[in-house]
Amino acid sequence: MPVHADELPEAAAPSPPPGLVTVGRFDERPGYSVDRPGGADSWLFTWTTDGAGLLVQGATRTRSAAGDLVVLGPGVPHRYAVAPDARRWTFWWVHCQARPAWTDRLRPHLRGDRLYAVTPVPAGVPAGVRDRLEQAFRRMLADARWTGEGAPPAIEPGESGGSDGPGGGPVAVAHGTAARELTLCSLESIVLLTTATATATATAGAGEGSDRPGVDLRIRRAEARIAADPGAPHTVDTLAAGVSLSPSRFAHLFTQQLGQSPMRALLAARLLHAARLLEATDLPVERVAVAAGFSSPFHFSRVFRQRYGAPPGAYRAGLRR
Structure with a gap:
């Protein structure tokens, strides 16, 4: 059955300040939703690891399953929630200002209203790529906490979400210049890996000139x-x-x-x-x-x-x- 934007639960939420890099991992159950009628001043990157989410931006909507990267550009009203047919939605998310070159990589995946959905076929994504993406997000979470003194924090492999309520899971904000640049470098690798994998999968499965x-x-x-x-x-x-x-x-x-x-x-x-x-x-x-x-x-x-x-x-x- 089709799902319309006005059928999602109402739960207005502010967005992080655009100058910061905020990263987190949530593990949510049905009933979780975020509504921003004015959109956000920053970009929102989401990468689903389990379950499914429904993301609506303007008049454009997409369902995000495991392995999918969905990016919401700033300035457009958006909502996202656990997908109606899903029992959970586990996903990484990042609020930040996108580097200019990233839009070139994302442009082929534009669905409309500044919503980009990079959806590689899960079976076509090598396990090594999935592992590297997971490690890149965990690296972001650790680097965001770095104060600039000593070595950056080590990646904590056991960190995960797990709260039954909205907003459950680890969250970090990169305040320092070095921490912000390190997290953005990891996010750039995520954009490159997902878009390159999606292109290679489509090319291999399509044959000549699909x-x-x-x-x-x-x-x-x-x-x-x-x-x-x-x-x-x-x-x-x-x-x-x-x-x-x-x-x-x-x-x-x-x-x-x-x-x-x-x-x-x-x-x-x-x-x-x-x-x-x-x-x-x-x-x-x-x-x-x-x-x-x-x-x-x-x-x-x-x-x-x-x-x-x-x-x-x-x-x-x-x-x-």
């Missing part, structure tokens, strides 16, 4: 290889050899099916990689250029300005302001 009809699987593999390591010394010859095609046949198929040449796609990937490095690191512009695969910093500055409307240094300064 989500993009007419795109040869070999071309998609080459495209993924460029995106995974744009700074590598890729050439048409090396990319073609990696998918067992002749260079001329590979270049023809790539351009025909993706609408741009392999080297044009490589340039776009390198510029995006450089932008992410400028956003997330304090590396000098010259080192960013090298890490992104550019041999000439002058060429890098020129093509970066053409793509983003500002030279690399000004682009970074604008973000910091």
Whole structure:
């Protein structure tokens, strides 16, 4: 039976301040719900480990089962609760400001109203990936408690939720700068792992051209290889050899099916990689250029300005302001 937003139990709740990183793990039973009619000023990341939850944002809703990452962007009214057909909902959650580069990873999973649902097939997610995700959340919980003195707290493997009432389970707030950055680094790994696993699972199970009809699987593999390591010394010859095609046949198929040449796609990937490095690191512009695969910093500055409307240094300064 369809469930509508106005059928969820009412339980208005404030959201954490947007400048903080707040992380927790809840184990909730039917009757638990959170309602924010004004939305939140921060992003909310949820990762379900057991049972199921129902998340509604604006007019968009999704059911979150074990292994699913659901992300709610700020500024849209939302509600979430234990799913009507579930006996429990065990999930990790994080309130924070998302790093700009994360939206690129999440965009293919947008359902509407700034709700992103990364839902890999559970059977297709290797146990090692699930374990690493669990450890990343536990690492976040420990790092959020670090004061900056001595070593960060050790991960406590026995920590879990378990309360029958709303809000039960461990919660930590990262107050210090180092604690916030460490928790965000773990969350970035979670975004990367879940989105990459979902893409790989969909590609493996779909065959040639399911989500993009007419795109040869070999071309998609080459495209993924460029995106995974744009700074590598890729050439048409090396990319073609990696998918067992002749260079001329590979270049023809790539351009025909993706609408741009392999080297044009490589340039776009390198510029995006450089932008992410400028956003997330304090590396000098010259080192960013090298890490992104550019041999000439002058060429890098020129093509970066053409793509983003500002030279690399000004682009970074604008973000910091």
